[in-house]
Amino acid sequence: MPAENAAIERGVHPKSWTYENIATMRRQLKSMGLAIDWSREFATCDPSYYRHEQAMFIDFINAGLVERRVSLVNWDPVDQTVLANEQVIDGRGWRSGAVVEKRELAQWFLKITDYAEDLLTALDGLTTWPDKVRLMQKNWIGRSEGMTFTFELEDANGRKLDEGLTVYTTRHDTIFGASFCAVSADHPLSKRLSEANPALDRFRKEVAALGTSEENIERAEKRGCPLDVFAHHPFLKDVKLPVYAANFVLMGYGEGAIFGCPGHDQRDWDFAQKYHLPIIPVVGPRGSDVSVSDAPYLEKDGEDTVLINSDFLNGMTVTEAKAEVAKRFESSGIGKRTVNFRLRDWGVSRQRYWGCPIPVVHCPECGIVPVPKSELPVELPEEVKFDKPGNPLAHHPTWKHVNCPNCNTPATRETDTFDTFIDSSWYFARFTSPHDENPVNAEAAKYWLPVDQYIGGVEHAILHLLYSRFYSRAMHKTGHLNADEPFASLFTQGMVIHETFRTAAGEWVLPSDAIQKDGAWVHATTGEPLIVGGIEKMSKSKRNVVDPDTIIAAYGADTARWFMLSDTPPERDIEWTEAGAEGSWKFTQKIWRIINDIAELPEAEATMAADGLALRRVAHRSVATITDDLNNLRFNRSIARIYELSNAMGPALQIANKSPDLIGALREAGDFLVTVMAPMMPHLAEECWTLLGHDTAVVDTAWPKTIASLVEVDEVTIAIQVNGKRRDEILVAKGADRGMLETRVLELENIKRAIEGKTVKKVIIVPDRIVNIVVAD
RNA sequence: GCGGGCGUGGCGUAAUGGUAGCCGCAACGGACUUAAAAUCCGUUUUUCGAAAGGAAGUGCCGGUUCGAGUCCGGCCGCCCGCACCA
Numbered sequence: 043m044p045a046e047n048a049a050i051e052r053g054v055h056p057k058s059w060t061y062e063n064i065a066t067m068r069r070q071l072k073s074m075g076l077a078i079d080w081s082r083e084f085a086t087c088d089p090s091y092y093r094h095e096q097a098m099f100i101d102f103i104n105a106g107l108v109e110r111r112v113s114l115v116n117w118d119p120v121d122q123t124v125l126a127n128e129q130v131i132d133g134r135g136w137r138s139g140a141v142v143e144k145r146e147l148a149q150w151f152l153k154i155t156d157y158a159e160d161l162l163t164a165l166d167g168l169t170t171w172p173d174k175v176r177l178m179q180k181n182w183i184g185r186s187e188g189m190t191f192t193f194e195l196e197d198a199n200g201r202k203l204d205e206g207l208t209v210y211t212t213r214h215d216t217i218f219g220a221s222f223c224a225v226s227a228d229h230p231l232s233k234r235l236s237e238a239n240p241a242l243d244r245f246r247k248e249v250a251a252l253g254t255s256e257e258n259i260e261r262a263e264k265r266g267c268p269l270d271v272f273a274h275h276p277f278l279k280d281v282k283l284p285v286y287a288a289n290f291v292l293m294g295y296g297e298g299a300i301f302g303c304p305g306h307d308q309r310d311w312d313f314a315q316k317y318h319l320p321i322i323p324v325v326g327p328r329g330s331d332v333s334v335s336d337a338p339y340l341e342k343d344g345e346d347t348v349l350i351n352s353d354f355l356n357g358m359t360v361t362e363a364k365a366e367v368a369k370r371f372e373s374s375g376i377g378k379r380t381v382n383f384r385l386r387d388w389g390v391s392r393q394r395y396w397g398c399p400i401p402v403v404h405c406p407e408c409g410i411v412p413v414p415k416s417e418l419p420v421e422l423p424e425e426v427k428f429d430k431p432g433n434p435l436a437h438h439p440t441w442k443h444v445n446c447p448n449c450n451t452p453a454t455r456e457t458d459t460f461d462t463f464i465d466s467s468w469y470f471a472r473f474t475s476p477h478d479e480n481p482v483n484a485e486a487a488k489y490w491l492p493v494d495q496y497i498g499g500v501e502h503a504i505l506h507l508l509y510s511r512f513y514s515r516a517m518h519k520t521g522h523l524n525a526d527e528p529f530a531s532l533f534t535q536g537m538v539i540h541e542t543f544r545t546a547a548g549e550w551v552l553p554s555d556a557i558q559k560d561g562a563w564v565h566a567t568t569g570e571p572l573i574v575g576g577i578e579k580m581s582k583s584k585r586n587v588v589d590p591d592t593i594i595a596a597y598g599a600d601t602a603r604w605f606m607l608s609d610t611p612p613e614r615d616i617e618w619t620e621a622g623a624e625g626s627w628k629f630t631q632k633i634w635r636i637i638n639d640i641a642e643l644p645e646a647e648a649t650m651a652a653d654g655l656a657l658r659r660v661a662h663r664s665v666a667t668i669t670d671d672l673n674n675l676r677f678n679r680s681i682a683r684i685y686e687l688s689n690a691m692g693p694a695l696q697i698a699n700k701s702p703d704l705i706g707a708l709r710e711a712g713d714f715l716v717t718v719m720a721p722m723m724p725h726l727a728e729e730c731w732t733l734l735g736h737d738t739a740v741v742d743t744a745w746p747k748t749i750a751s752l753v754e755v756d757e758v759t760i761a762i763q764v765n766g767k768r769r770d771e772i773l774v775a776k777g778a779d780r781g782m783l784e785t786r787v788l789e790l791e792n793i794k795r796a797i798e799g800k801t802v803k804k805v806i807i808v809p810d811r812i813v814n815i816v817v818a819d
Numbered sequence: 820g821c822g823g824g825c826g827u828g829g830c831g832u833a834a835u836g837g838u839a840g841c842c843g844c845a846a847c848g849g850a851c852u853u854a855a856a857a858u859c860c861g862u863u864u865u866u867c868g869a870a871a872g873g874a875a876g877u878g879c880c881g882g883u884u885c886g887a888g889u890c891c892g893g894c895c896g897c898c899c900g901c902a903c904c905a
Contacts, residue, residue: 132902177823178900186904211905224905264903290903300905308820309903384904503900608843609831617831625844628857635858678832682842689842692859761838766886768838792872806885812837816885 043121043137043462045087046396050428056396057424060087070590074599075724082476086465091472092398093419094481095464099401100412101520102152109151110410114228114293115389117145122431123393124149126461127386128182128505144250150400150458151387154512158183158383160526161511170531172613178503184384188212189368190297191377193223193273195285207231207273207285210296210382214371215363218352219303219324221314223273224266224288226298232287235269242267242287249289264313265289273301276376277353288313296382324352325360388509390461395426395434397459405446405453414447420455433457466506467513470496471523481522488524496529499537507532533675536615538606540586542575550585554592577617588618600723601627607677607722629685630726633719636688637712637730639695646706653700654707655752660690661711662752668718669745677722687715709734714746762787763814764796780807787813 045056064085071078084091102108116125120140124147129136154161162183165176191214192206207223225232227249236243245267266286275281283301290309291300304314305323314321328348349355355363371377391400399420401413413420423441426434435441435457446453468481474490475483498506510528517523543551543563555566563572580587593602605626610616648658664687671680691711698705712734720727720740731740755776760783762770770792774783784805787793793815800817807813 174823174900181822181901184901184904188905209905213905288903290905292904295904302905307905309905312903382904384901500899611832619831619844621844622831629843631857678842682833685842759838763838763886766837766884771838804885806837808837808886812886814837814885 043123043394043396046394046428047121049396055424057087060085060396073594074590074603077724082473084472084476086398086462086469087396089419089421091469092465094472095398095460095468096401096413096418096420097415098468098481098517098520098522099460100415101522102516103402103412105516105520107153107156107516107519109153109387110148111151112146112148113151113389114144115147115149117143117147119143121394122433124389124391126389126463128388128508147391149389149391151389152512152516154388154509155383155385157512157515158185158385159381160515161385161508164511164527168527168529168532171529172500172532172534175500175503175507175532175534179508182385182504182508186212186382186384188296188380188382189214189371189377190380191276191371193276193283193301195271195273196282198270198272203271205231207299208297209299209301210380211301213303213306213364214367214377215349215352215355215358215360216303216306216324217275217277217301217367218349218355219305219322220275220283220301221304221320221322222302222310222317223283223285224291224300224302224313225269225285226291226293227287227289228293229287229291229298231271231285231299232269235271239270242269245287249287264309264316266313266317276371276374284319286313286317294386295384322351324349324355326350328357388461388512390464391458392461393433393436393457394459395422395428397462398465399435400456400458400460402456403444403446403453404456405448405451407451408446408448408453411446411448411453417447422459435459463506463509464513467509468517470510470528471514471517482517484524491523492525492527492530495531495533497533497535500534503534533613535612536610537579538618539577539615540580540588540618541577542584542586543572544575545570545572550583552585553588579615580618593623597623597627598630598725600726601630604629604681604723608681609678611678612675629688630723632688633715633723633726633730636691636695637716637733640691640708640712641733641735643698643705643708644702646702646709648706648710649703651703653703654705657690657694657704657707657711659752661687661707661714662748663755665714665718665746666748666753669748672718672721680718681722684715684719687711691715716740717743717746758810760810761812762790762793763812764793765817766814767796769793769796776810778810780809783807783813787815 045060048054048059049056068080068083072080086092099108116127116130116135117123118125118135118138118140119142120138121135124145125135125142130142134141162180162185165171165179168176188211190208190210192208195203195205195207197203207225209223227246232242232246236246245265249265266288269285269287271285272282273285275283290313291298302310302313302319303324304310304319304321306325311321313319325347328346347360349358349360349363352363355366358366368377368379372379399422401418401420403411403413405411422435423438426438428434430437435455442455442457444453444455445451470493471482471487471491475486478486507529511526514523514528515526518526540553543553543556545551545565551565551572556563556572557566558564559569563574564570565572575584578584578586590602601623605618605623606616608626609622648654664683668680668683671677671683691708694704694708694711698708712730716727716730716734717740720731724741727740731738731743736743757773758776758778759771759773760778761768762772770790772786772790774786784807787805788797788802797815797817800819802815802817804816805813806816
């Protein structure tokens with residue numbers, strides 16, 4: 043979409059726009075020195091990639107994973123296209139920010155709901171995914187257990203209707219609290235009755251016009267329109283419940299119809315208040331005699347909460363009552379237990395040009411005919427015009443006119459293209475064999491997949507990450523992949539954020555144009571005072587961006603990498619500041635000085651002699667913890683330890699000429715320092731490595747081996763507490779004897795003073811850690 | 820409304836239930852310099868004290884424990900996700 047929008051706004055072709063951006067980003071990634079295997083690069087907009095996508099789509103059709111149906115869809119009026127549910131954020135298009143409308147359109151769907159249960163239960167196996175992401179997916183899939191059952195209906199004259207009203211509920215225990223039924227405005231019953239009911243017809247139109255944005259939903263009061271039909275209570279012969287069309291019932295969930303129990307549901311309560319319907323409490327504290335309620339009683343199931351006012355259910359707990367009602371419904375055949383999911387099928391049609399064409403043909407004779415695989419790819423036409431709104435493919439003079447692959451009579455191509463999330467749902471599988479004839483080479487996929495460590499922003503928790511999990515299953519079913527889960531481990535990293543600046547007139551100003559003068563921020567060229575705004579995600583619209591090229595020109599790639607890793611744990615957002623970058627840059631200078639100094643020292647071996655031992659202990663201990671931290675992606679902690687190591691080396695260098703043993707220790711520490719910093723500052727590390735006299739590259743060097751006796755501490759500082767308050771500390775050999783410790787501790791002046799005149803009741807000794815003397819007056 | 824997370828110095832942060840504040844930034848003092856920058860050394864939670872040494876302190880209130888930033892309960896605040904899902 044950005045490619046196509048650029049085309050519309052600036053007249054450049056989406057293709058050249060895309061490839062130019064790829065070239066820029068490739069150059070920037072390379073200048074950061076990232077270790078990427080560029081021989082595997084491909085672009086998802088290239089026909090050599092999307093032909094496989096088209097072929098797999100045809101396999102998906104044959105496997106029953108695809109459906110085309112008319113449905114109410116999310117329409118983005120700015121981007122002029124349909125959006126999937128996942129792409130509607132707060133009632134607005136995820137990209138355009140426009141308020142999304144509801145439209146009825148024929149659309150292609152991938153049947154992700156077939157995998158709802160599996161996608162949910164398999165989350166338990168993704169133990170190295172963040173709990174947060176798993177929970178978000180769980181909530182999004184939204185499994186609920188309940189019952190569907192059918193009411194008999196009669197009209198205003200008491201005549202029984204042929205059709206019944208089927209509803210879904212999770213609270214069948216509250217059936218005796220039912221005081222009305224409600225259907226969605228789009229429910230077939232409401233549609234049919236509106237033909238002869240002008241008030242209902244008007245109501246339906248009003249509801250449709252209201253839209254689905256969050257603001258509208260929040261503000262909208264519960265409204266309804268009577269259908270003038272009545273539902274028979276399943277257990278009470280004389281009770282007839284009025285049926286309404288209501289604006290708060292969603293057609294897309296369950297049966298699009300409910301029974302209302304105002305005593306135990308906020309919405310139903312609001313509705314009953316407005317239309318003066320009975321409010322019957324049916325769940326309450328055991329032994330209570332509640333007959334009226336001021337508000338819905340929403341207390342959870344519990345020992346002391348039982349059914350009341352509910353005939354044969356009286357006295358049962360909610361769980362017992364549910365079971366009883368389910369039993370009776372099922373034996374009388376009016377209902378059954380059902381499981382419902384919130385998850386909807388994935389609408390993949392987009393009315394846009396710059397995407398992968400959906401490889402089907404609409405034939406007036408044969409209907410929908412997939413393009414034969416031998417004729418793939420269905421390529422996008424290069425010459426397109428963006429002079430009018432809507433889909434350029436539909437407007438193209440020739441492209442869509444083809445003969446039916448089946449009967450060879452004139453037919454038209456599908457002009458919708460795929461949602462780009464399809465492109466990203468299997469690219470990782472393609473990376474394993476980017477030039478293979480088939481979408482995925484089985485052997486390569488077996489070797490590489492699932493992805494060991496996937497890294498991305500949490501914003502994809504229920505978009506890309508859910509789509510990919512489904513897509514892997516679909517590829518598995520169609521024989522393209524041998525696994526269901528694409529990503530073994532997931533890490534959600536934070537973003538680089540930055541202060542925002544703007545002028546009094548409200549214009550956003552680039553950070554590079556903002557300077558500090560006499561403590562106040564002003565515009566670098568105009569001198570205009572600037573307002574400092576929030577620290578936010580870097581975005582072009584707020585101009586709070588720092589160009590990677592500028593950073594690299596000013597500080598170099600290593601400084602940029604170092605700063606991004608050093609300040610904050612990687613899962614958190616990091617604020618890019620000039621001062622922070624400056625600090626990292628100073629550190630690179632410091633490393634360079636230290637390594638230069640070491641390089642000038644004579645050759646010497648690291649020994650166990652006393653002179654070098656203290657430094658060696660620091661070096662070996664540092665490497666041990668840094669290794670552990672790096673393995674756990676705790677980069678900020680590793681960096682703190684690297685600082686400590688370098689801080690220990692400075693003073694040692696001052697006195698190095700006095701002892702060959704110290705020189706040996708320094709040379710070893712220098713090698714260690716360079717090796718452990720190499721993953722984060724690769725360029726400087728290589729320079730330092732050469733300077734230290736090695737003729738290989740650090741990147742090819744084995745990770746340093748630590749010596750256990752140097753890593754282990756032999757002396758520990760033990761804190762001495764009296765009643766939990768620290769009063770002193772002593773240095774003792776590791777593993778010191780309890781009895782000896784207790785005797786020594788009680789002889790300490792500070793301790794004597796603290797326990798003077800009191801009785802020692804207990805001495806708690808945690809070996810190598812702490813001694814706590816418990817005293818009483 | 821429902822679900823989840825987080826509250827620690829001036830700031831970014833660190834602490835398997837065991838000495839709160841490692842490391843860095845900023846600030847301040849000193850050395851070097853004609854001077855500045857850079858660099859090096861030192862100070863830096865608050866508070867009382869000349870010092871030695873006390874006292875308080877991880878959003879607030881309470882609990883468990885010999886011992887709580889960490890565990891439990893209740894508040895307050897901020898952030899994120901979902902949201903008329905029956």
